[in-house]
Amino acid sequence: MAQTAAPIAGGDPPGAAARRYLFFRHPLTIRVAHWVNVVCLLVLLMSGLQIFNAHPAIYWGSISTFDTPALAITSDEAPDGRARGVVQVAGHSFDTTGVLGLSSVEGRQVERAFPAWATLPSDQDLATGRRWHFLFAWAFVLNGLVYLAYGIGSGQLRRRLVPEGDQIRGFGASIREHLALRFPKDEEARRYNVLQKLTYLVVVAVLLPVMVLAGLAMSPGLDAAFPLLPALFGGRQSARSVHFVVANLLVLFVIVHVVLVLVSGVFNNMRGMITGWFAIEPGHRHGKGEGR
Structure with missing residues (x-):
């Protein structure tokens, strides 16, 4: 999909560093998949805590x-x-x-x-919690497959997740800028920075697949059909532990993600993820820009 830009105020052309302009950052499929994920992950977390409350302990191995x-x-x-x-x-x-x-x-x-306000449903109801969890787990998987198919076919996945050579070389500088809460401007703001790309790559390529596989490994029906599935984790209880730990890592990722959205400009970021248009601020940095 061709990337476009539009100046917020007349005068300089869209690419001029002296002007602030809008850049079309997120295609419709990416935006829809993002918000579907938000709903799915929230329901999965709350229903997962309901399920965990039924036996609030984790073990390693095949038995409890x-x-x-x-x-x-x-x-x-x-x-x-x-x-x-x-x-x-x-x-x-x-x-x-x-x-x-x-x-x-x-x-x-x-x-x-976990407290009642954090679980779905709020009462102790394991059966209902499982129904919510399984329903939205499949919705999450299907949404992820749509995202992957679109991302691979359009090239968006590579552009969003794979750092370029100049970004790898500037890895240390990117860490310092994040710690100082300084964010890219000008053309460099048209692409994810190296920390964003590596973080999203770990989430998409490692954490989410492991969480899904560990969840499947806890199913007695699937274990009977695919006995090697729980063996991948060293047993069903190990799979449950991995599922719990990865879920907490995803919660940590979401917290950091939301904090960075707030400090880097909540209105601009929300507009980008709702309408697709993101404002590029003028500055003194000039990098290799590309659409995201």
């Missing part, structure tokens, strides 16, 4: 070693006799009262790994 979980979120009795939330990691316990382990339900403190 109840006495020695790798991680558990539970509650116990504090020295003063009151209930408290506790997270156990590798034999060490941490007081998480008010955050994890206990949840207030109708004025009562009940044992619940």
Whole structure:
């Protein structure tokens, strides 16, 4: 798809560094896939926490070693006799009262790994949580396949995920600019920077496929048909642990992503992802620009 630009104010041509202009950054398919992912990931997270609450511990291997979980979120009795939330990691316990382990339900403190407001549904309802999770998991996979097919066919995937030579050479400078909250301007702002590309590449090519495979490996039906699937992770409980850890890494990615959207210009970024048009600010940097 041809990339276009339009000046915000008359005068200089669109490519002139002295003027601010609009650049068509996100094609329709990319924008729709992005917002479908937002909905799917939110529902998957909340329903996943509902499922985790039914047995709030993870293990490594093929079976549940109840006495020695790798991680558990539970509650116990504090020295003063009151209930408290506790997270156990590798034999060490941490007081998480008010955050994890206990949840207030109708004025009562009940044992619940993640609070009721963070789960879908908010009540303890494993069956409904699974239905929500499986429905949106398939929606997420189908949406991802559409994104991949379009991205490969249009060349957008390569342009968005694969760093160019000059970007690799400027890797250190890009880190310093991000830490200083300085963002590209002029032609360099027409493409993702090297940190964006590498991060998105890891998410798309590593984290998401691993999360999907680990989720499939937890299915008894699929395990019976494809016994090598859980073996990829060292057992079904290991697959569950990997699924949980990768989900948390994706949450961390989303948090960082949202923070950078806010500090780099929320209105401009939101306009770009809703309408496709992104404002390029003038500056003194001149790089090899390309459409994204």
